[in-house]
Amino acid sequence: MKKIHQAFLIAGATTFTLAACGNDTSTLADVGDDYSPENPVDVKVGITGSDSPEWDHVAKLAEEEGIDVEIVRFSDYVQPNQALADGSIDINAFQTVSFFDNFREEHDLDLAAIGSTVLAPMGLYSDKYDNVDDIPDGAEITIDREITNQARNLMLLAEAGLLELEDDFGVTSGLDQIKDNPKELTLIEIAPANAPRLMQDVDASVINNGFAVDAGLSPAEDAIFREDETATPYINIIAAQTKDQDNPVLQRLVELYQSEDVENVILEEHKGARIPTAISLDELNSYPR
Known part of the structure; x- marks a missing residue:
């Protein structure tokens, strides 16, 4: 062959x-x-x-x-x-x-x-916390700086109960469409490939499925929160x-x-x-x- x-x-x-x-x-x-x-x-x-x-x-x-x-x-x-x-x-x-x-x-x-x-499915990962409910006020979370991936990151955080988004939030919406940030999270925009490496320096990271797998993370087992369904x-x-x-x-x-x-x-x-x-x-x- x-x-x-x-x-x-x-x-x-x-x-x-x-x-x-x-x-x-x-x-x-x-x-x-x-x-x-x-x-x-x-x-x-x-x-x-x-x-x-x-x-x-x-x-x-x-x-x-x-x-x-x-x-x-x-x-x-x-x-x-x-x-x-x-x-x-x-x-x-x-x-x-x-x-x-x-x-x-x-x-x-x-x-x-x-x-x-x-x-x-995209996931939220953390070296410090085992449950999304444990993420504290003022936590630092990395998200993707690319617009469509960033929108998806924010929707994941909203689904996890960490943010509230505007009703008209869409696939190219960004940080200015966050309606409420009750925990006063600091969202750090990064290149997606850097998320696994930077995860140890922050409280949590939203990581694209492919980069998570390449870093040895299991979306099914290691993510503290994962998309229930992908639209x-x-x-x-x-x-x-x-x-x-x-x-x-x-x-x-x-x-x-x-x-x-x-x-x-x-x-x-x-x-x-x-x-x-x-x-x-x-x-x-x-x-x-």
């Missing part, structure tokens, strides 16, 4: 070199739907973090059909969309639909969501350039990701930290802005 190549990128990097495949392969633009194990096509998939058993499994299934998946790993939430926009990768799978919509609008990127993947804006997606959104190779990768085989891998490997979610694009894009 051909090796699945992986490239590692760090924040600030603008170029990268990928290992060449041993077989001659075609590009998306060349192959259309005329691909097979004898006439394979290369697809570069951008993800964040190091924990990707589902994509490793998708790659194995895809290889059997003639799609050679190359997994490109990023360490932040900015470069995967920039790399997609400039054609360095063919699809990415790391972000919620609300983050994606806000990012592509803010940066004027011609990208499109082509399928849903998982719900990844449509926080479903994760697969994204592509708009011109490639109907490409049969990419659509096949979406089908493989949403297959029962991959669903079982997600459930077994992540043990509730990620929940397989396959919904239509119409439903995915129906959340209130």
Whole structure:
């Protein structure tokens, strides 16, 4: 079986070199739907973090059909969309639909969501307290400084009973939409990747699911409070350039990701930290802005 190549990128990097495949392969633009194990096509998939058993499994299934998946790993939430926009990768799978919509609008990127993947419940973690009710007045809590993730962080804190938000609070609302902060919490805005490291210096941290897992935290066991359910804006997606959104190779990768085989891998490997979610694009894009 051909090796699945992986490239590692760090924040600030603008170029990268990928290992060449041993077989001659075609590009998306060349192959259309005329691909097979004898006439394979290369697809570069951008993800964040190091924990990707589902994509490793998708790659194995895809290889059997003639799609050679190359997994490109990023360490932040900015470069995967920039790399997609400039054609360095063919699809990415790391972000919620609300983050994606806000990012592509803010940066004027011609990208499109082509399928849903998982719900990844966000959690509140603490090295000092075992229960959210124990968080004291004046506590310091880190939250994400990126707008859509910050809105989600604040909604989690409100769900935990630590804040009260304005009635019209939405997916791009921020600190100015906090109606009441009864414990006079100090909310510290940070880059999400730094949350696990900074958790020891504050009373609690809201940590994105992926970064929590990479830091050895279990969202199901270690979070002192976790989202009960994740609404449509926080479903994760697969994204592509708009011109490639109907490409049969990419659509096949979406089908493989949403297959029962991959669903079982997600459930077994992540043990509730990620929940397989396959919904239509119409439903995915129906959340209130």
